[in-house]
Amino acid sequence: MVSRAKIKELMNESACSHSKDKKPGEGCDKPKPGLAAGGCAFDGAQISLFPYADAVHLVHGPQTCLGASWETRETKTSYTGRDHTQMGFTTGITTNDVIFGGDKRLDASIDYIMEHYRPEAIFVYSTCVTALVGDDIDMTCHLASKKHGVPVVPVHAAGFVGSKNLGSRLAGEAVLEHLIGTKEPEKTTPYDINLIGDYNVTGDMWQYLPIFEKIGIRVLSSMSGDGRVGDIRCAHRAKLNVIVCAKSLITLTRKMQEQYGIPWISVSFYGKRDTSFAIREIVNALGCPELIARAEEVIAEEEAGLEAKLAPYKALFAGKKAVLNTGGNKAWSIASGLQDLGIEVVATSVAKSTQDDIDKAREYLGENGVLMTKPAAEQAKVIDSTGAHILLAGGRSLYTAIKKKISFIDVNQEKKTSYGGYNGLLNLAEDLKYAFRNPVFANVGKPAPWEEMNY
The missing domain is CATH 3.40.50.12380 (Nitrogenase MoFe cofactor biosynthesis protein NifE, C-terminal)
Incomplete structure (x- = not known):
């Protein structure tokens, strides 16, 4: 199980720009009871490591832990071998394992995986149950790694230790300790x-x-x-x-x-x-x-090629206003893309953003931009007060857009289109065009037939 000292270290990151403004020992926001409801540490660790398609991701815990996190986002891979992320692996511990310990079940699971799948590595994730029981996954993974000749990496990110963000940091710790520096590249370049x-x-x-x-x-x-x-x-x-x-x-x-x-x-x-x-x-x-x-x-x-292609879109988007409700860095990064298309971003959500992200969001939106800290409660009011024409958010906010009779695009991890780089900006422009022209939003904005009838 991850120690309190390790959590304290990760919550007092000296490289964070805001650390110098805090007293010694304060650091980042500390874990709070109930915080994991919005995504726990285990969830964050899996998100950070899941794109390794040549590794098996083994969840050491009840089957429900695997079901709650597996394949939650469309992380593309060009790996030509067997994509192990297409399968969910779990030790599926039972009541007996809680009483007597699940180390033997974990060891047997690793043996089975190596016999049938031969991955380049195995990531073993502790969960709330196995961390509380006290299973020694470090020793089991160490012995299994020596037995099979591949890295078997323990990831100590039980859900109760903190938020999704902390889980990502713990995943980074596991990779640094067990993978980085364990092999030399065939060649290197200065770039x-x-x-x-x-x-x-x-x-x-x-x-x-x-x-x-x-x-x-x-x-x-x-x-x-x-x-x-x-x-x-x-x-x-x-x-x-x-x-x-x-x-x-x-x-x-x-x-x-x-x-x-x-x-x-x-x-x-x-x-x-x-x-x-x-x-x-x-x-x-x-x-x-x-x-x-x-x-x-x-x-x-x-840039020259992009500007020529964006000209008709910018004419279409002239005068449009957008509200952005997404998480973390996207509070400002997607806002930047929208501004490049000539759309005014009048509000963005900073509920799950770091202080660096909040500062950048303020820089991009200016002093008049609204930084929503409780977007679920605020976004409908902000749409009314700003006269926004479109809401860009996760799928749950679609109903807010329909109620407010404005256009909508899903830009969270469930999105189906890439918005990265120069070509990604064209993809975003195309999606915005279709959203503004979508007859659904135009129809819900019209009065009902009986409201137009004169009696």
């Missing part, structure tokens, strides 16, 4: 980077990786979108860590800088401005004049 925090939901990564190739940047490893276990084991040889929005993994990059001397930057690839800014930040950090010059050529070429 090798690690991508940290992009889960490749609906293929977002694939929108900007071709641009990297044009410039000459090589992605050595990814944690964890379209990731490979063998690559992340070699991550210590990269020249730069690039955090793509997910600040929950900032502890991982800070520790990699301390242990391996790898600097890190944080960027976003939503929208034209932020994509261009991200590319410039990467090449400037790598520090090669030829690479910087090549990046400017590619940026100019991509």
Whole structure:
């Protein structure tokens, strides 16, 4: 089970920009009773590691824990072998295991997986029940790793220890301790980077990786979108860590800088401005004049082509206002993309955002923009007060849009279209066009037939 000292360490992250403004020992928001109702630590750990398709993800707990978290988002993979994320694996502990311990069941489950599936690694997730029982998954995983010759990684992220965000940090700790630095790459280049925090939901990564190739940047490893276990084991040889929005993994990059001397930057690839800014930040950090010059050529070429394609969309979106209700970094990253399309973002939700995200949201929306801390209660009122034309949120907010008779787009992890990079902005523009022209929203905005009748 994860110790109190480890949780305290992760909640007092020195690399967070707001840490200097807090007294010693305060750090990030500490776990609160009931906080896991919005996504527990176990959920966050699985989200961070699940895109490794060449690994088996084994949930050591009751079957219900697996059912509540498995395949919750569309993380795309180009892995040509057997995609192990297409199956859910659990030890399925019973009452007997609670009484006598579930270590033997865990060991037998690992043996079965290695016999029938031969993955590159196994991630073993502790859950609330097995953590409370006190199963020694560290020892079981250590012995299993020696027996089978592949990494068997214990992930101590029982749901009750805290929020989804904390679970992501704990997943990063597991990868740093058991995978990174355990293998050498076949070759290296001066322009090798690690991508940290992009889960490749609906293929977002694939929108900007071709641009990297044009410039000459090589992605050595990814944690964890379209990731490979063998690559992340070699991550210590990269020249730069690039955090793509997910600040929950900032502890991982800070520790990699301390242990391996790898600097890190944080960027976003939503929208034209932020994509261009991200590319410039990467090449400037790598520090090669030829690479910087090549990046400017590619940026100019991509932006020119994009602007020509966006012109008719911008004419259609003139005067439109949007309310954004999503989580974390998307509070500002999607807002940036909307602004690139000429849409005024009048409000965004910061309920699940870090202080860095809140500061950026304020910067993007300006002083008059509304930062919603309780979006479920606020968004309907904000739509009325601002005269917004569209709501971009998760699926549960669709009913708010229908009640308020405005257009709607689902932009959460359940989305089916990629919005990353330059081409992703075109996808967003196309979805917005269809949303504004959707006859459903136009019809619900009309008076009922009997309301128009004169008696």
